[in-house]
Amino acid sequence: MQVKRGKQMAFVKASVVGEIAPGKGKQVAVAGKTLAIFNIGGSFFAIDGECTHRGAPLAEGECAGTVVECPWHGARFDLTSGAHLSPPAPRGVTTYKIQIVGDEVQVDI
């Protein structure tokens, strides 16, 4: 039996390409986590789905390039790094790697 060490890549299907319109996000539940997946000009990004301020659904936020604005109080997050760019959010969110396989959007969870 092979013993594996460290974090293994575990990509799981989170959505399909056609379900996320360009410039928009979609909230998904994957492996017990709530994520927000965004389609920015055909590139896909995945972050934690809930804002670190009061838990708003970030998938419903407006995007400006690779920055999403929280729909409740306007905190902004960088989709590429998860960093928070403005208050009232106290910290950033986790980002997740994405791969596209066929029409599947898969997230490394």
Ligand code: FES
């Ligand atoms: S819930 Fe996101 S800024 Fe308040």
